[in-house]
Amino acid sequence: MRFPRVAIVGGGPGGLMTADALQREARVPVELTIFEASSRLGGKVLTRSFARLPARYEAGAAEIYDYSEVGPDPLKELVADLGLPIVPMGGSALVMGEHVLSNLDDVRDALGADAAAAFIAFDRAARDAVGCLDFYHGERGTAPPRTSPRFDAMLARIGSPAARRYVETMIHSDLATEPGATTVAYGLDNYLMNDPTYLRLYAIEGGNERLVAGLDGRIRATRRLEHRVVRIGGGSGRRLCVVAEHTGRRHEEEFDIVVVALPLDHLQRVEFAGPRLAAALRRHLAHHDHPAHYLRITALFDRPFWRSWLADSFSMLDRFGGCCLYDESARDPGATHGTLGWLLGGAAAVEMSRLADDEVVAAALASLPDFLAAGAPPVLEAHVHRWLGAVSGMPGGPTPVPLDLRHRPEPVDHPGLFIVGDYLFDATLNGVLDSAEHVAGWIADLTAIRREAVA
Amino acid sequence: MTPQTAAPRTAPATVPLPAEGTCGAANVEWISALELALLVVSARPDEAATLPAEALAWVEATGPAQTIAIHGAAIAWAPGRAALLVEPTRCEAVRAALIEFGMHDRDLRELEAEVAAGWADLESDAPLAFDFRDRDAERRAGLGERFRRLVALRARLVRLVPHLDRPPLHPPTLASQVGERLRERARMAERAGHLGMQLEVHERVYDLCGQRASEWSLAHRSRGLEWAVVVLLAVETALILVDLLASRGS
Numbered sequence: 056m057r058f059p060r061v062a063i064v065g066g067g068p069g070g071l072m073t074a075d076a077l078q079r080e081a082r083v084p085v086e087l088t089i090f091e092a093s094s095r096l097g098g099k100v101l102t103r104s105f106a107r108l109p110a111r112y113e114a115g116a117a118e119i120y121d122y123s124e125v126g127p128d129p130l131k132e133l134v135a136d137l138g139l140p141i142v143p144m145g146g147s148a149l150v151m152g153e154h155v156l157s158n159l160d161d162v163r164d165a166l167g168a169d170a171a172a173a174f175i176a177f178d179r180a181a182r183d184a185v186g187c188l189d190f191y192h193g194e195r196g197t198a199p200p201r202t203s204p205r206f207d208a209m210l211a212r213i214g215s216p217a218a219r220r221y222v223e224t225m226i227h228s229d230l231a232t233e234p235g236a237t238t239v240a241y242g243l244d245n246y247l248m249n250d251p252t253y254l255r256l257y258a259i260e261g262g263n264e265r266l267v268a269g270l271d272g273r274i275r276a277t278r279r280l281e282h283r284v285v286r287i288g289g290g291s292g293r294r295l296c297v298v299a300e301h302t303g304r305r306h307e308e309e310f311d312i313v314v315v316a317l318p319l320d321h322l323q324r325v326e327f328a329g330p331r332l333a334a335a336l337r338r339h340l341a342h343h344d345h346p347a348h349y350l351r352i353t354a355l356f357d358r359p360f361w362r363s364w365l366a367d368s369f370s371m372l373d374r375f376g377g378c379c380l381y382d383e384s385a386r387d388p389g390a391t392h393g394t395l396g397w398l399l400g401g402a403a404a405v406e407m408s409r410l411a412d413d414e415v416v417a418a419a420l421a422s423l424p425d426f427l428a429a430g431a432p433p434v435l436e437a438h439v440h441r442w443l444g445a446v447s448g449m450p451g452g453p454t455p456v457p458l459d460l461r462h463r464p465e466p467v468d469h470p471g472l473f474i475v476g477d478y479l480f481d482a483t484l485n486g487v488l489d490s491a492e493h494v495a496g497w498i499a500d501l502t503a504i505r506r507e508a509v510a
Numbered sequence: 511m512t513p514q515t516a517a518p519r520t521a522p523a524t525v526p527l528p529a530e531g532t533c534g535a536a537n538v539e540w541i542s543a544l545e546l547a548l549l550v551v552s553a554r555p556d557e558a559a560t561l562p563a564e565a566l567a568w569v570e571a572t573g574p575a576q577t578i579a580i581h582g583a584a585i586a587w588a589p590g591r592a593a594l595l596v597e598p599t600r601c602e603a604v605r606a607a608l609i610e611f612g613m614h615d616r617d618l619r620e621l622e623a624e625v626a627a628g629w630a631d632l633e634s635d636a637p638l639a640f641d642f643r644d645r646d647a648e649r650r651a652g653l654g655e656r657f658r659r660l661v662a663l664r665a666r667l668v669r670l671v672p673h674l675d676r677p678p679l680h681p682p683t684l685a686s687q688v689g690e691r692l693r694e695r696a697r698m699a700e701r702a703g704h705l706g707m708q709l710e711v712h713e714r715v716y717d718l719c720g721q722r723a724s725e726w727s728l729a730h731r732s733r734g735l736e737w738a739v740v741v742l743l744a745v746e747t748a749l750i751l752v753d754l755l756a757s758r759g760s
Contacts (some may be wrong), residue, residue, distance in 0.1 A: 157581035
């Protein structure tokens with residue numbers, strides 16, 4: 056008896072979550088093969104350690120969204136199922152110049168009553184546009200499509216320049232793009248996520264990469280590391296042919312179903328054979344390809360010198376067009392050292408990524424306000440991680456398309472080709488799980504139907 | 511700055527009241543509803559939020575203090591005494607948040623104490639949840655009283671919980687942040703949850719006790735009825751016998 060063969064192209068969170076979900080949901084056994092171009096699984100979920108001290112930091116995805124206060128949260132359930140402890144994260148401080156603005160009183164004092172009023176007006180408009188449940192359902196397939204103009208048009212309506220700058224600083228690094236390059240819906244999502252009523256944030260104790268390790272540990276699949284998939288096309292019958300490069304040589308394999316779980320910048324490098332399939336993928340990319348960029352700079356100090364002023368697990372800084380400053384050492388309760396992480400987004404990330412690592416680190420340190428820089432001890436060790444084009448600045452595209460079409464770009468001649476990605480939902484780990492579960496459920500149904508037809 | 515000493519629980523009258531409407535200078539205020547002496551210290555906006563050592567020592571004189579420093583405000587809290595350091599323009603709102611927290615904390619502590627005091631009664635009453643006998647009849651009134659008290663406790667808790675478990679205000683104010691941090695530090699939502707579970711146990715036991723007592727009461731009443739039937743049957747039998755004897759003689 057031959058089991059359906061399923062190839063998963065991409066060993067990042069999307070690929071692993073698809074494999075895991077498929078294994079749970081499939082009603083007939085499936086033979087899974089995971090292709091990963093690099094030598095490690097996990098993609099953008101990357102926890103690294105320093106050489107000089109046993110200290111960890113997140114070099115990729117910094118935090119996970121917690122929707123459990125509003126409704127079912129599959130990712131939090133998965134984390135719990137894997138037995139991973141979590142640590143809550145949060146922060147309300149925003150540094151503008153030499154002022155730390157942690158609340159409305161600070162905004163009023165530092166920016167003036169008019170700016171505070173303009174900010175409150177924007178906040179109300181944001182809430183009116185997207186309620187808590189709208190936010191939760193968002194692009195998860197149940198809410199009606201939200202056609203949106205660009206977000207900068209909405210920001211331009213904020214009456215006070217100071218208040219506008221405050222809002223832009225608050226959300227710039229989360230957007231990872233410029234307000235003019237994203238939709239009102241996505242911009243508002245990134246503003247409203249600061250409100251704990253809409254969502255909370257958490258990280259996995261011991262590093263977010265434990266999620267990858269947990270999934271990897273329970274997936275029964277053939278793992279082909281350092282196998283870069285270069286071509287996907289039709290095979291014999293309704294099967295699909297996957298061509299992968301490994302140590303300079305090309306290998307071909309046929310599969311019943313292929314799930315492509317690659318970030319957009321990697322998806323573009325895969326050749327899709329056949330005019331109909333190639334055209335479908337071109338349409339898919341044209342709709343979804345709105346690259347956004349991150350740059351992470353992490354510096355290790357012998358002590359957390361910033362905590363007298365910035366006590367939360369992260370704060371926002373009005374440098375680099377608005378960046379996030381993570382207290383990475385807050386993830387490790389009891390740590391005596393201090394690890395500070397800068398998350399730059401959008402144009403600033405692109406610009407800075409052109410510089411050498413030591414120049415980027417120097418620019419990051421120079422971005423600290425005087426009251427922090429004055430007490431900063433020497434940097435013990437620093438690292439830069441570049442994530443250019445790794446995320447989408449307009450997840451779901453400018454106008455949402457039906458869920459099934461997002462996930463199966465060419466259903467006529469290639470019904471066995473599926474796509475999974477965070478960019479199809481909301482550019483988060485939660486979104487990629489939604490995408491993976493949607494596809495896994497679909498494949499589980501298909502394989503069961505085919506088996507019944509054969510029987 | 512040297513805070514004036516006070517012993518609020520034993521001699522509240524010795525705690526000096528603050529000057530009318532002042533919050534800018536260090537002063538001690540006696541909040542009688544909470545039996546709390548509150549020391550308010552002004553801080554300049556550019557100062558680090560650290561309570562002066564004398565203020566902390568004053569609070570700790572009554573017991574170990576919880577300390578919180580948040581966005582320019584600092585608070586120390588111990589039974590009967592609290593100190594607050596905040597810049598003058600935000601003092602009133604933060605002071606109100608602190609007092610609101612104190613009221614909820616007091617209400618929660620009272621509920622916890624009353625539920626804790628009920629465990630001894632619960633243990634002695636628990637057997638009645640399974641078996642209620644004639645000798646237990648005199649305890650029915652006590653059971654009813656305790657059940658009524660339990661309902662009142664549940665009602666108080668249900669009214670309190672929305673204040674303890676409310677979502678954070680957004681955009682936050684310093685006062686809302688202080689209130690949230692105090693509630694979080696005092697683990698109020700969790701304590702209310704535990705209290706709810708304890709009350710549930712009490713309610714189950716007294717609910718069962720009530721059922722057993724009702725069953726006993728019904729059984730008690732039906733036993734009287736059975737005796738009445740027996741007596742009537744006996745009378746009827748006696749009359750029949752008399753009737754038979756009379757007819758035999760004739």
